[in-house]
Each structure stands twice: as structure tokens, then as C-alpha cells.
Amino acid sequence: xxxxxxxxxxxxxxxxxxxxxxxxxxxxxxxxxxxxxxxxxxxxxxxxxxxxxxxxxxxxxxxxxxxxxxxxxxxxxxxxxxxxxxxxxxxxxxxxxxxxxxxxxxxxxxxxxxxxxxxxxxxxxxxxxxxxxxxxxxxxxxxxxxxxxxxxxxxxxxxxxxxxxxxxxxxxxx
Amino acid sequence: xxxxxxxxxxxxxxxxxxxxxxxxxxxxxxxxxxxxxxxxxxxxxxxxxxxxxxxxxxxxxxxxxxxxxxxxxxxxxxxxxxxxxxxxxxxxxxxxxxxxxxxxxxxxxxxxxxxxxxxxxxxxxxxxxxxxxxxxxxxxxxxxxxxxxxxxxxxxxxxxxxxxxxxxxxxxxxxxxxxxxxxxxxxxxxxxxxxxxxxxxxxxxxxxxxxxxxxxxxxxxxxxxxxxxxxxxxxxxxxxxxxxxxxxxxxxxxxxxxxxxxxxxxxxxxxxxxxxxxxxxxxxxxxxxxxxxxxxxxxxxxxxxxxxxxxxxxxxxxxxxxxxxxxxxxxxxxxxxxxxxxxxxxxxxxxxxxxxxx
Numbered sequence: 200x201x202x203x204x205x206x207x208x209x210x211x212x213x214x215x216x217x218x219x220x221x222x223x224x225x226x227x228x229x230x231x232x233x234x235x236x237x238x239x240x241x242x243x244x245x246x247x248x249x250x251x252x253x254x255x256x257x258x259x260x261x262x263x264x265x266x267x268x269x270x271x272x273x274x275x276x277x278x279x280x281x282x283x284x285x286x287x288x289x290x291x292x293x294x295x296x297x298x299x300x301x302x303x304x305x306x307x308x309x310x311x312x313x314x315x316x317x318x319x320x321x322x323x324x325x326x327x328x329x330x331x332x333x334x335x336x337x338x339x340x341x342x343x344x345x346x347x348x349x350x351x352x353x354x355x356x357x358x359x360x361x362x363x364x365x366x367x368x369x370x371x372x373x
Numbered sequence: 374x375x376x377x378x379x380x381x382x383x384x385x386x387x388x389x390x391x392x393x394x395x396x397x398x399x400x401x402x403x404x405x406x407x408x409x410x411x412x413x414x415x416x417x418x419x420x421x422x423x424x425x426x427x428x429x430x431x432x433x434x435x436x437x438x439x440x441x442x443x444x445x446x447x448x449x450x451x452x453x454x455x456x457x458x459x460x461x462x463x464x465x466x467x468x469x470x471x472x473x474x475x476x477x478x479x480x481x482x483x484x485x486x487x488x489x490x491x492x493x494x495x496x497x498x499x500x501x502x503x504x505x506x507x508x509x510x511x512x513x514x515x516x517x518x519x520x521x522x523x524x525x526x527x528x529x530x531x532x533x534x535x536x537x538x539x540x541x542x543x544x545x546x547x548x549x550x551x552x553x554x555x556x557x558x559x560x561x562x563x564x565x566x567x568x569x570x571x572x573x574x575x576x577x578x579x580x581x582x583x584x585x586x587x588x589x590x591x592x593x594x595x596x597x598x599x600x601x602x603x604x605x606x607x608x609x610x611x612x613x614x615x616x617x618x619x620x621x622x623x624x625x626x627x628x629x630x631x632x633x634x635x636x637x638x639x640x641x642x643x644x645x646x647x648x649x650x651x652x653x654x655x656x657x658x659x660x661x662x663x664x665x666x667x668x669x670x671x672x673x674x675x676x677x678x679x680x681x682x683x684x685x686x687x688x689x690x691x692x693x694x695x696x697x698x699x700x701x702x703x704x705x706x707x708x709x710x711x712x713x714x715x716x717x718x719x720x721x722x723x724x725x726x727x728x729x730x731x
Contacts, residue, residue, distance in 0.1 A: 262715070
């Protein structure tokens with residue numbers, strides 16, 4: 200069983216963190232995983248995307264040209280990457296920032312108002328955690344318990360004050 | 374051993390620290406900037422010294438100096454940075470000074486781009502510096518393999534008193550994989566350096582002669598004798614260091630040759646070809662110099678085509694042709710300039726080349 204995931208949005212939206220958290224959760228579950236970020240002369244406001252592959256077997260190629268799960272956090276990402284989804288794949292759309300509908304009719308679409316739900320918690324920057332929670336709940340690719348453990352590692356020591364709000368964001372759709 | 378999820382560049386740096394690196398000198402260049410960044414806060418904690426040099430030329434000469442004094446030295450850069458370091462590499466080979474060097478390579482020539490490339494194959498294996506010399510070159514295909522190579526490279530460099538190069542690429546530097554980190558070696562004390570590196574410039578002390586480290590030999594016969602002695606050492610390296618891996622079933626009709634991350638793409642290509650009814654194999658050189666010519670003895674009379682798959686314009690191909698030695702047609706499947714082919718593209722092009730032989 201191999202699951203390919205692609206996360207896309209703009210720099211500053213926490214795209215790479217979403218991918219890294221899923222990857223780390225998969226590693227904690229003893230599975231094979233690769234995380235591949237796009238890299239370039241990019242900065243806040245530029246584009247950001249990453250690929251995560253989770254498998255029960257050794258992963259040879261860390262790059263993908265099609266994906267089973269696509270997560271788009273802004274409109275340009277939807278337009279640019281919609282065609283990457285395999286038929287029957289699942290598309291998670293940040294409907295707070297994307298009013299448009301996808302053109303595909305052979306895929307599963309999950310609308311997540313990530314920024315709005317995060318704003319309800321008073322911390323709109325946690326929109327990525329709202330989306331991550333929706334992706335984990337919607338796909339079961341890793342367990343929420345594993346993601347919770349990863350969240351604990353990230354928001355520890357100096358960042359412990361941010362744990363609670365991000366934990367609430369992660370679980371807001373549960 | 375417990376696994377950790379690490380970015381390639383950070384894992385490379387940690388492997389160097391655990392392998393005993395006491396000194397790191399570097400100048401920032403993408404796609405390996407996480408290495409100097411990591412070293413800037415972690416090496417000192419381990420008891421080592423970090424200096425951000427004013428240029429790659431300065432960095433390599435700082436490495437030359439620290440290693441000449443018996444230090445265990447790690448340096449890293451990316452393609453154009455390695456070009457700037459060539460003078461130092463040639464000098465260190467002549468002076469027999471061991472350092473461990475990492476090239477997280479990118480597209481060239483010139484400043485080129487920052488996406489992954491393998492067009493430094495000639496630079497690494499043929500020597501971009503002047504004179505007769507060799508540097509062993511290890512090409513990792515995974516972050517774990519890179520960790521193990523960097524960790525082990527210090528002993529190899531010390532054993533042969535020669536620089537050792539690890540040739541990775543931007544893809545490996547930027548990606549993350551679960552890895553196991555080896556146990557940290559203790560940094561050598563001054564007394565241990567004096568005992569283990571009797572050639573190093575550690576102060577004359579009670580020795581009857583002072584140590585001299587130099588690459589200048591003005592008498593042609595003296596220089597010639599020195600080079601012959603170096604080449605006796607390179608002959609030993611060729612026998613003792615050469616490494617490769619083979620993949621696939623026996624008697625493949627097509628044999629791919631690929632190193633580093635490209636070998637991972639080809640592994641997936643082999644699955645695609647199996648689904649399409651083709652029997653494929655792969656030779657992955659783990660050392661690029663010495664090149665594993667012996668691996669090609671395994672090419673059977675069933676093999677119709679050998680293909681070099683590379684992110685350059687036929688550099689690896691030259692060694693593949695020399696190894697195949699005209700027994701079988703040799704093809705090339707490549708992209709360059711930072712473009713990475715998909716496994717499907719490699720499969721399609723391989724089938725096209727096979728059909729052209731019918």
C-alpha cells in the first residue's frame with residue numbers, strides 16, 4: 200500500500216509543516232516515508248508545495264507526477280495542481296480562500312473552511328492545523344494519535360504556549 | 374536504533390559531527406545552506422570549530438591548514454563552490470592532507486541553477502584541479518547512505534592521507550527521510566593527533582626532524598618520484614574502495630547504469646518496465662572513482678542494450694562505454710539543467726531505444 204500526497208499553497212501558510220507532520224506521524228507508525236519540498240528562491244507570499252509518500256515498502260522515487268491526495272490552500276494551487284490527482288483521488292480545498300470549484304468530476308472533493316475555523320479560535324495562522332486535522336480524519340492515512348504526538352514534539356519547550364490552540368485547531372472538525 | 378525524520382542537509386552535517394569532524398569551514402550556497410547553518414550552532418556544542426569563510430577559496434584553504442595541523446575537517450558546498458575549491462583540492466592531494474568534502478550538486482555550467490544536477494561527474498572523477506591526482510568519490514542514493522558514507526569518510530581520508538568526496542545532489546539535500554544516526558565518535562586530543570598523525574604539523578617537540586607539508590617540488594625527477602608514489606596509493610584505493618550494487622533479475626535485456634538519486638528513479642522505472650513485459654537490470658556505482666568496471670562483467674549475452682541514465686549530457690556515459698567496451702550497444706537517457714525525468718519518461722525512452730535495435 201502506497202499513498203502519495205501533495206500539499207500546495209503560498210509561503211507562510213505552513214504548507215511544509217503540514218507535510219512534515221504527516222511524514223513524522225507515519226514514521227512513528229513504523230512506515231516508510233519520504234518528504235520532498237519544492238525549493239527555490241521562495242519566500243513568504245511565494246509558492247510552496249511538498250510531496251509526502253507513505254508506504255509499507257521501501258520508497259524508491261521520492262518525486263511524483265500524480266497524487267492520490269491533493270491539499271490546496273490557495274486558488275493558484277487549485278488551478279495549477281488539480282490535474283495531478285488520480286481519478287478517484289481526494290481533493291481538500293481551503294474554501295475560506297478558494298471560491299472557485301474544481302473542474303474535475305472524477306474525484307472526491309472535501310471543502311474545509313480552514314481560515315474561518317482557525318479565526319474562530321482567534322489564531323488564523325493555525326489554518327494549516329485545521330486542514331491537517333481534516334486530511335487525517337478524511338483519509339486515515341495516519342492516525343490522529345500519531346499526529347497528536349508530533350504536535351506535542353513541535354510545540355514543546357519555548358513554543359509550549361502555542362500547543363493548546365493548535366491542538367484545538369487540529370481537532371476542530373473531529 | 375530509534376529513527377528520526379531529518380532533512381538531508383541537516384543529516385549530512387550531523388553525520389560529519391558524529392564522524393569526528395572538529396572543524397567546518399564554509400560559504401553559503403543553495404541547495405546546501407542548511408549545512409553551514411546547522412554547523413554554526415551544533416559543531417561548537419560538540420567541541421569543534423565553525424568558521425563562515427569569506428569565500429569558497431578561503432574555506433578550502435582553511436581546511437587545508439587545519440587538516441595539515443592534524444585536525445579532522447569537513448567542508449561542504451555546491452557545484453560552483455566546488456569549482457572555486459579545485460586549487461585547494463589539487464594542493465591537498467599533492468601534500469597528502471586528508472579532508473572530507475561534500476558537494477550537494479546543482480545544475481551548471483557557470484552559476485547555473487539551484488535544482489539537482491549530476492553534471493559535476495567529470496569535475497569530481499577527473500579532477501577539476503591541475504596535475505595528476507585522484508579523489509575517491511562516493512555517491513549516496515538515500516539520506517541514510519549519505520550519513521554512513523560521511524561518517525565513514527574520515528577514516529578513509531586518514532587511512533590514505535587524501536581528500537575524500539561525497540557527491541550528493543539538491544534533491545537529497547532538501548528531502549526528508551527517517552534515518553538512524555550512528556554513535557558519536559570522540560574528538561581526538563592533541564596527544565592522540567600527535568600519535569596517530571605523525572606527519573601532521575603539531576610542533577616539532579622531541580622529534581629529530583620537523584614535519585614539512587608542501588606541494589612544491591621543483592626538481593622534475595623528485596616530482597616524478599612523488600607522483601609515482603601517489604599513484605601506488607591510488608592503485609590501492611582502486612582495489613580497496615570500489616563499490617557498486619546491482620538490481621533486478623539475472624539476464625536482463627536492458628541494463629541501466631545510474632548513480633545517486635537517479636538510481637532511485639530508475640528503480641521505479643524497472644517496475645514500470647516489468648509491468649510492460651521487459652526484463653530490466655541496473656548497475657549502481659556507489660563509488661564513481663574508482664569506477665566499478667568489474668560490475669560490467671555481469672552483462673550477459675541476453676543483454677541487448679546498456680543505458681546510462683544521468684542528469685548531465687553524457688558524462689557518466691563515457692565510463693559506461695569504457696566498461697562495456699563495445700560488447701553491447703550503449704545508450705543515453707538524460708535530462709540536465711536541473712530538470713529531473715519521471716520514471717515513466719525513462720521507461721518510454723528506454724523502450725524506444727530497445728525498439729530501434731529490432
